[in-house]
Amino acid sequence: MTDWPRLRADLDLVEGYHSPQLDVTVRLNTNESPYPPPPGWWDEVHAALASVPFHRYPDRGAGALRDAIAGLHGVRAEQVFPANGSNEVLQSLLLAYGGPGRTALSFEPTYALHSHIAQLTGTAVAEEEREQDFTLDRQRAVGAVKRWQPAITFLCSPNNPTGRVEPPEVVHALLEAGCGLLVVDEAYGQFSGWSALDVVADDVPLVVTRTYSKTWAMAGVRLGYAVGPERIMAGLDRVALPYHLDVVKQVAGRVALGYHAEMEARVGALVAERERLAAQLALLPVETWPSGANFILFRPRPRKGAEVWQALVERSILVRNCANWPRLEGCLRVTVGTPEEDDAFLAALKEILA
Numbered sequence: 015m016t017d018w019p020r021l022r023a024d025l026d027l028v029e030g031y032h033s034p035q036l037d038v039t040v041r042l043n044t045n046e047s048p049y050p051p052p053p054g055w056w057d058e059v060h061a062a063l064a065s066v067p068f069h070r071y072p073d074r075g076a077g078a079l080r081d082a083i084a085g086l087h088g089v090r091a092e093q094v095f096p097a098n099g100s101n102e103v104l105q106s107l108l109l110a111y112g113g114p115g116r117t118a119l120s121f122e123p124t125y126a127l128h129s130h131i132a133q134l135t136g137t138a139v140a141e142e143e144r145e146q147d148f149t150l151d152r153q154r155a156v157g158a159v160k161r162w163q164p165a166i167t168f169l170c171s172p173n174n175p176t177g178r179v180e181p182p183e184v185v186h187a188l189l190e191a192g193c194g195l196l197v198v199d200e201a202y203g204q205f206s207g208w209s210a211l212d213v214v215a216d217d218v219p220l221v222v223t224r225t226y227s228k229t230w231a232m233a234g235v236r237l238g239y240a241v242g243p244e245r246i247m248a249g250l251d252r253v254a255l256p257y258h259l260d261v262v263k264q265v266a267g268r269v270a271l272g273y274h275a276e277m278e279a280r281v282g283a284l285v286a287e288r289e290r291l292a293a294q295l296a297l298l299p300v301e302t303w304p305s306g307a308n309f310i311l312f313r314p315r316p317r318k319g320a321e322v323w324q325a326l327v328e329r330s331i332l333v334r335n336c337a338n339w340p341r342l343e344g345c346l347r348v349t350v351g352t353p354e355e356d357d358a359f360l361a362a363l364k365e366i367l368a
């Protein structure tokens with residue numbers, strides 16, 4: 015009998031990431047951009063790749079990419095850390111500043127990967143509650159910090175999956191309370207008004223994470239980054255694998271930033287479409303919450319969320335099924351798509367709820 019290697023005991027209870035990749039006509043489940051990047055972007059990437067020495071390792075420090083991101087945000091290159099998607103940024107933050115004997119604090123419901131990756135890195139997780147309407151009470155948040163003394167505190171703004179934007183007062187209150195390293199996940203930052211990037215400085219323990227996956231329409235590239243104090247970013251370089259960013263990605267990410275106006279136009283169109291979708295949902299028997307992102311959380315009435323999800327799949331429309339997530343009983347989350355995709359979703363939902 016083979017004595018099979020056993021999984022780390024502390025991973026036994028950790029569930030994987032579940033978002034089914036089904037073959038459907040209308041995909042509104044993972045908050046990707048419904049539009050591809052501009053054609054000019056690919057032409058430029060293609061041209062730049064022609065002179066790349068593929069037999070050589072890429073620039074380990076991803077200097078040109080860091081410079082471009084720093085330029086975009088008006089910070090220094092030393093205040094930027096790029097990685098393979100913002101999920102790898104989060105993992106690096108937890109490896110460097112979390113780990114065994116330390117606690118990461120999150121306010122639920124929020125992006126599941128914050129606590130998930132924390133567990134993978136042996137970081138203890140403290141989950142505190144949001145209010146019924148998914149806002150975060152400042153006093154309660156400060157109380158949680160005092161109670162848990164976290165090494166890392168996570169915020170997500172706009173919050174996935176609720177769509178709520180975290181006001182600046184909450185960020186300041188948490189920093190003043192001594193919340194450890196404050197990580198504000200702004201995967202959807204460009205869809206909303208204010209950004210915690212305004213607060214980033216070398217003497218503030220605050221890191222903002224961003225991704226190319228949503229607003230930059232580049233989920234397939236797997237690129238994200240952190241902006242924060244130079245000394246914190248230096249710590250992230252300590253846990254990154256050598257040459258973790260391949261040469262194609264470095265070029266693709268740098269070139270994309272030259273298409274900032276196109277990105278903003280796309281984001282503007284999606285925000286307008288989000289408002290149209292929200293107005294249409296308001297006419298149906300569903301509960302919704304205000305969103306500052308490119309998705310809307312909703313709870314169908316009276317039919318069960320899980321049944322509605324299945325009925326949508328049968329009509330070749332895929333949304334995110336949050337129906338059995340704690341605190342989100344019966345909820346579904348729909349990504350803002352093209353007007354045609356959203357109309358198909360609305361028509362199907364109307365029919366299902368009739």
Ligand SMILES: *Cc1c(COP(=O)(O)O)cnc(C)c1O
Binds near residue numbers: 045098099100227233
């Ligand atoms: C989509 C998403 C990410 C994922 O980012 P990648 O860059 O694709 O790894 C990070 N945080 C939140 C809140 C997200 O919704």
